[in-house]
Amino acid sequence: MTRLALGLIAGLAAFPVLAEEPAAATMTEAERKAFRDEVRAYLLENPEVLIEAMDVLQQREELAGLDRDTQIIAANSARIFANPNDWVGGNPDGDITLVEFMDYRCGYCRKAYDEVEQLIATDGNIRFVVKEFPILGEASMLSAQFAIALKQLHGDEAYGKAHHALIALRGEPTVETLTRLATDLGFEPQPILDRMDAPEVMAVIQDNYALAEMMDITGTPAFIMGDGVMRGYAPLDIMRDFVADMRADG
Incomplete structure (x- = not known):
């Protein structure tokens, strides 16, 4: 998945109404379209969610990188x-x-x-x-x-x-x-x-x-x-x- 897609997921996770959609396998095509339209409308009205999501993703990646550095240094001291x-x-x-x-x-x-x-x-x-x-x-x-x-x-x-x-x-x-x-x-x-x-x-x-x-x-x-x-x-x-x-x- 792209960084943008991952950021979108992180942003949606912070928006409970959208994060708790029905399982995709049980949704009809009409329901999936309605859900996508709702997500699109929400993001257009609240574009800062994407920025916040990308910031969260970047912070997580940086922390993961720091942890990785620490582990490699310890193993190869x-x-x-x-x-x-x-x-x-x-x-x-x-x-x-x-x-x-x-x-x-x-x-x-x-x-x-x-x-x-x-x-x-x-x-x-x-x-x-x-x-x-x-x-x-x-x-x-x-x-x-x-x-x-x-x-x-x-x-x-x-x-x-x-x-x-x-x-x-x-x-x-x-x-x-x-x-x-x-x-x-x-x-x-x-x-x-x-x-x-x-x-x-x-x-x-x-x-x-x-x-x-x-x-x-x-x-x-x-x-x-x-x-x-x-x-x-x-x-x-x-x-x-x-x-x-x-x-x-x-």
Whole structure:
């Protein structure tokens, strides 16, 4: 059924006279026509019923979505918050963990970067986890592969530097660009480039894809904290409210 039809049903349920019609199987064709005419006349005279019904439906869907997020997060907590393949920044011993699904070529991820950094720095008690989620084409994939390969070869500190550099990168992340970037960061480029297509690197990305699909995350950035999900960019004040709400619930 369409959302409009579901909303109409919800609206009629709030109108007892119409909701208590005889069972369809026992109604004659004339009775069914009379009932439909009565419903139509009522809705034309009271169109706000449809708006109210759609509002109720939207609220129910939102609540169902929140419940679904909570259940999936609870069932996959270690995979989301404590995956050893993920980079951890901020305060590793923070009282709350913020997970971000991000793509280096995403304009909103770049916009959020400074604000997330400010959030973490000013709060001081947030453990920050990055999940590489390249969804914007080959350039995104190359960037993610480079960052993961560097982490696997040289550790978290190296990844943190690459993460910042890739976010700030304005040119296309070609093999030549990444070669220069590795050199600028103080690393021999070829082992990193050779590692980028390794099964261990691709396994990290594929696991993040699968987790995002399970969580109904289709864009970047997306944030998970506590038992809640924030899909899309949000300004710093909203992020702070998100943190405060999760702490209050925790």
